[in-house]
Amino acid sequence: MVRASITSLQTTNSQISPTEIPADANNSSWAARNPNRPVLMSRAPLNAAQKAQANARRASRKFSTAQRKETEDALTSAIQQLLADQNDKINAIALEHGVTQDKVKKLMGGEKHYKGHRNVQLANALIHVKAQEVNADRPRGAKYSLDEIREMVKDDEALQNLSLQDQQEYIDRLNEHRALRNMSVRASNTAAACDAQSTLDNVFKMLDALAVRTGIYACLFASRGHVYDTAQATWFGTNNVMDFWEDVLQMEADEIARKLEQWACMAGRNIDERETVQNMQRVCTRLLNSGLRTVAKRRDIRINYANFDVAIKEKLGIDIRGWPEGVPFQSPTSLNDLNALLKIRDALKDGSCRWFRLSPRQREEYSAQLAARRKKGEVVGKPRKKRADAGVQRKRKGKENAPPRKRARGSGSSTQAPKSTEYVETTDEDNTSGDDV
Incomplete structure (x- = not known):
């Protein structure tokens, strides 16, 4: 993976200042420049008691994770032993009946389980509804956990045996909630920069893995969109793809990222302006x-x-x-x-x-x-408009003063060498004019 970040511009803020904006306008953040868009509010910091509870839960989860890992390791060992015994039995059956192991495995029957799309399920929709109901007014650190909410859903008789219309309504509410979170803007420059960095890191990893699997070349340039934003301009390329910009366009990747940042900051547009x-x-x-x-x-x-x-x-x-x-x-x-x-x-x-x-x-x-x-006589498409002077013979542009075309000389015709000026005969008039001079 090849990646770089441009920490600062070589030009001053006066050179990349936004377009003319009213002096009283708030341009300090991406959310302020998009006042008609929903905002993802940042979480409030924890107090001392909430930090202690969070640390206790973190320690409990760490202990549970260690126990779960031991259980999973034991299960993995048991499955590996089962597969080894199964392969020995398959080999014995193949030798006994004179067939290949692949045929035995095929006759045993195998299924491929493909992972489908993660569409919204009714269980997730019910958990979302219950979480909004019980955690709406509770402070951070005191909210119910996912397991507790799941138990609340099981105990709530109103959420059991729902009609198809009610089920679809809950699913639509969760879809709307997810769409709103994906299309909302970050409330502060710090949150926006963290979101950009985290998402770009995931994109870089996916592109690197895709390049290994398929052999493609991919490059990416990213920049902040306003002089007040804190995200850094960066570029990314798989393998040696950045040699393309230097060899073909005679530009380095850093220069392209700087010009992109300068162009974006000069415009300084919000979503509606874009x-x-x-x-x-x-x-x-x-x-x-x-x-x-x-x-x-x-x-x-x-x-x-x-x-x-x-x-x-x-x-x-x-x-x-x-x-x-x-x-x-x-x-x-x-x-x-x-x-x-x-x-x-x-x-x-x-x-x-x-x-x-x-x-x-x-x-x-x-x-x-x-x-x-x-x-049937139907006109298919739009016919071209007929010229006003259609049918009138027109001279070709630039051809009226062109010299006549030379006739091609046949292959059997004789050629005559041009006369040399040494043997050009002069007339009497030429001699006379020469003597007069």
Whole structure:
């Protein structure tokens, strides 16, 4: 893993000051610059009694963890012994019946248990509801633990034998709570910096592991978004990917991170200022064209929205799926609805809206459908506008004064050497003019 942090800018704060902001505005934190967003409040510090209780619980958990580890080690040893005995029996059966061990294992039957998505379960939703009920007014350090809340849920008759509607309501409440926490802003610069550092560390570890498993190259640049923020600019790269910036673009990673930090701090925008109609139009256009170029494997292609059925879907065999419902399929630059643009951006980012190639059979069926529509007299796509001087012969630009084209000389024709100036005969007029001079 290659990683570096840029601790400070070489430019002064006056050079990277935010854009013009009212003097009475509070810009001290990310939450203050986004007053219309929900805030994740920081925890209050513990007092002496609460610290003592926390230390006692920490010691109790440490003792419980040691006991649990001993139990798990004993269970692991027993399972390993069982597997060893099982392999000996499988080998004996294979030798007795003259078959391979793989065949015996296959006949014994095996299952692969794949880990599914961690969707919201009813048990988690009930625990969440009960925790909000009993821990809402209790101070930190005196809240009920997860095991205690789980027992409360079992003892609460109102949470047993719920109807399907009530169950779905509790699940929706937990989904809403999780979404709110993911989309809320940090209350202070310190909390924001800690969150950024912790999340980036996890991302770096995942990218390193992914590079080992798949051999991909990945690089990442991160910067604070305001001069008052305390997060450090940093960059990360797998293996020797940072050589690309130096060899191809002639820029070092530190320089790129500094320029990114300077650009972000010069703007100093909050979420609402970033999510404007103009910015979202550019972002959606960039994502759509980039996805199409990746699927088509062409760098010079752009989306023809007016003739999409013919120019893209029929000619290239490429289509798009997952376009947001209620949003017309047209160029993002023609949309002035911010909510519609945000839907397109979110769908493109999470992968629910993406480009894909049609199979040969799908392509043939679609071409047949377009041919049937044309046969009925229907105009497929938007025809090009006819020129006002259509049918009139026009001169080619720049060709009227061009010299006539030389005729090609045949291979059998004889060639004549040019005359030398030594043997050019002069006329009497030339001689006369020369004598007069």
